[in-house]
Amino acid sequence: MVSKSQIKLITSLSQKKYRQQHGLFVVEGIKGIQEFLDSHYTLHSLYALKGYFEAQNAIEIAEAALKKISFLKTPQKALAVFEIPKLSSEKEAGFQLVLDDVRDPGNLGTLIRLCDWYGIKTLVCSQQTVDCFNPKVVQATMGSLTRVKVHYTNLDTYLSGQTLPVYGAFMDGENVYRASMLEDAILVLGNEANGISSAVSEKIQHKICIPQFGTSTTESLNVAIAGAILVSEFKRG
Amino acid sequence: MVSKSQIKLITSLSQKKYRQQHGLFVVEGIKGIQEFLDSHYTLHSLYALKGYFEAQNAIEIAEAALKKISFLKTPQKALAVFEIPKLSSEKEAGFQLVLDDVRDPGNLGTLIRLCDWYGIKTLVCSQQTVDCFNPKVVQATMGSLTRVKVHYTNLDTYLSGQTLPVYGAFMDGENVYRASMLEDAILVLGNEANGISSAVSEKIQHKICIPQFGTSTTESLNVAIAGAILVSEFKRG
Numbered sequence: 314m315v316s317k318s319q320i321k322l323i324t325s326l327s328q329k330k331y332r333q334q335h336g337l338f339v340v341e342g343i344k345g346i347q348e349f350l351d352s353h354y355t356l357h358s359l360y361a362l363k364g365y366f367e368a369q370n371a372i373e374i375a376e377a378a379l380k381k382i383s384f385l386k387t388p389q390k391a392l393a394v395f396e397i398p399k400l401s402s403e404k405e406a407g408f409q410l411v412l413d414d415v416r417d418p419g420n421l422g423t424l425i426r427l428c429d430w431y432g433i434k435t436l437v438c439s440q441q442t443v444d445c446f447n448p449k450v451v452q453a454t455m456g457s458l459t460r461v462k463v464h465y466t467n468l469d470t471y472l473s474g475q476t477l478p479v480y481g482a483f484m485d486g487e488n489v490y491r492a493s494m495l496e497d498a499i500l501v502l503g504n505e506a507n508g509i510s511s512a513v514s515e516k517i518q519h520k521i522c523i524p525q526f527g528t529s530t531t532e533s534l535n536v537a538i539a540g541a542i543l544v545s546e547f548k549r550g
Numbered sequence: 551m552v553s554k555s556q557i558k559l560i561t562s563l564s565q566k567k568y569r570q571q572h573g574l575f576v577v578e579g580i581k582g583i584q585e586f587l588d589s590h591y592t593l594h595s596l597y598a599l600k601g602y603f604e605a606q607n608a609i610e611i612a613e614a615a616l617k618k619i620s621f622l623k624t625p626q627k628a629l630a631v632f633e634i635p636k637l638s639s640e641k642e643a644g645f646q647l648v649l650d651d652v653r654d655p656g657n658l659g660t661l662i663r664l665c666d667w668y669g670i671k672t673l674v675c676s677q678q679t680v681d682c683f684n685p686k687v688v689q690a691t692m693g694s695l696t697r698v699k700v701h702y703t704n705l706d707t708y709l710s711g712q713t714l715p716v717y718g719a720f721m722d723g724e725n726v727y728r729a730s731m732l733e734d735a736i737l738v739l740g741n742e743a744n745g746i747s748s749a750v751s752e753k754i755q756h757k758i759c760i761p762q763f764g765t766s767t768t769e770s771l772n773v774a775i776a777g778a779i780l781v782s783e784f785k786r787g
Binding site (some may be wrong): 419423426427429430431432433455456457460490523525526527528532534535537538541542545546548549550 | 656660663664666667668669670692693694697727760762763764765769771772774775778779782783785786787
């Protein structure tokens with residue numbers, strides 16, 4: 314059974330302000346929930362159809378009730394609420410990825426998954442970047458959020474305090490395949506429509522780009538695709 | 551004004567069998583439609599709000615009517631129907647990308663956009679790969695479909711007739727950063743869940759992979775992300 318107040322709490326977690334107020338976020342689906350259960354995250358509550366997560370004392374609910382609390386078109390047998398962890402502010406060594414106002418949940422989710430693949434432990438985001446505990450982001454990360462820490466901060470201040478070389482993706486940057494790159498560096502990616510903001514641009518020492526092999530009318534690459542190609546260039550050694 | 555039979559025709563084009571039967575597909579949004587108008591594609595009909603595409607003799611419709619024929623949650627001021635072009639079967643030289651049962655429209659759209667960026671003129675797909683004239687694919691390509699030809703064929707037969715070396719993305723392939731790669735080659739990417747089918751695997755001479763830098767519990771990379779990193783490795787020279 315799910316009470317009215319539980320339904321109200323869970324559905325409110327689609328909005329950032331309520332996630333922040335309650336310090337909670339939602340994970341859906343057996344595989345995703347299992348990854349969070351196996352991680353350092355703390356479970357708040359777990360709702361599942363009969364036969365799922367019984368060992369975890371899940372609250373058994375019917376499909377109709379799951380439909381009420383789910384954010385998915387097709388609910389996924391179980392829904393869990395976890396606590397948003399408090400992040401320590403210790404600095405990480407090595408390569409860092411920084412996002413300046415990435416707004417699309419799918420793009421952020423894909424970039425978190427990319428960080429996880431390439432062993433990048435921390436992702437630093439501007440305050441305007443989409444919240445990593447947004448249900449669509451959590452879904453797109455496929456569990457990678459349990460292994461990548463996402464920090465939200467003022468990028469201007471953050472980049473000013475760094476000693477590593479700062480690279481940024483620009484349409485008119487140097488050809489990344491010809492540029493000399495250090496493995497320990499910071500790479501900044503910008504907003505889907507506007508790229509890197511002018512305040513953040515001032516902190517960037519090396520402007521790089523992925524050269525265009527096709528005709529000049531081609532749209533720019535999607536930020537997650539460009540990010541993948543650029544991270545690969547830093548990591549390939 | 552849009553007649554009932556026009557509404558019926560347009561909405562039927564969300565399904566592959568009706569697109570094939572009528573030889574027509576839908577493009578939405580001012581920018582996308584303009585790209586198709588400027589290309590080799592032939593316009594069938596064009597519906598727009600007052601003030602848009604008047605020079606093209608667009609059929610003027612009201613917002614309510616546009617909502618009826620649109621496949622988007624938020625209709626985009628204009629909707630056009632174009633003819634599906636007949637593809638010549640002439641062989642293309644140089645690097646080729648081949649998709650074995652990619653099913654997600656967003657992934658196919660992103661890969662078409664990637665081909666366009668890297669000047670890859672032809673994308674070869676298995677018959678089970680999602681249709682490139684699916685409205686979600688057209689939307690995701692951002693106009694790149696006007697510059698990249700997508701062929702659907704039996705990959706088994708197709709690959710048997712090729713003289714270029716055939717590479718394929720496998721979880722247990724050789725580290726792509728260490729492999730020796732030719733710029734003129736064929737790269738095969740597999741299905742989101744199952745990878746490359748066993749029939750197609752037999753035609754592949756070089757199995758490659760993107761090495762994992764993170765922990766071993768990480769999910770595989772999304773096929774569009776993996777495709778971008780691998781195409782970049784072939785093209786970087």
